[in-house]
Amino acid sequence: MADEEECNTGLGLGLSVGRYYLPKGKSQKDSPPPPCLDLSVALCPREGAPKVDSSSSRTMEEEEDKKRDCKNNSKNISGRKKLRLTKEQSSLLENSFKLHTTLNPAKKQALAEQLNLKPRQVEVWFQNRRARTKLKQTEVDCEFLKKCCESLSEENRRLKKELQELRSLKAAAPPPLFIQIPKATTLSMCPSCEKIEGKPDVVLKNNK
């Protein structure tokens, strides 16, 4: 997972060479179509027609893609909001994302033309892709912190037990002149542990 989800948190700076962007508070519904090529009609049949593989499942997939393309077209024309990207489109976008997680206007335009998509769609895809990457990274971090927490809890349990043993040892023995508490134990004891034990002053008294 990690190799695929390379977390590139670096921010890319785009060159401001004009763009297609919806005005604030406006959606595509109430905006005139952007000045870009709408090549949706060219999608079906699309370029690079599916090679008929020997495996039937592969062929089925390709057929599904084709069907999807056709559906997308008809709906695109009627102003449908969402289309499903084909495998070819997705993988090209994916490859581009691996090289750079952000877009500059030229790259956006080039990808859009290459994929027969609108620049806005390419842009949205990158936005969503970044969000997915971040979400996955968050999940990974969360898992790591959970493990840390578990190991610290375990360590805490162990230290408490050690403390308990030392105390019972002390209680069983006759009162010595000096109690030599191991340094390591003393150092690793935190104030909150003392409170939990309910006798925060015991050690201090013994050390006098």
Next chain:
DNA sequence: TCCGTCGTCGGTTTTACGTCA
């Protein structure tokens, strides 16, 4: 300093699609 533009983000909505009873 204020303003407009642009790119990005986080959050949300909408839709396509797979699964299961």
Next chain:
DNA sequence: CATGACGTAAAACCGACGACG
């Protein structure tokens, strides 16, 4: 088989924010 409910992934949208000129 087919169909409807349901869950999920992802495309699309929206508003906010910061950088920049």
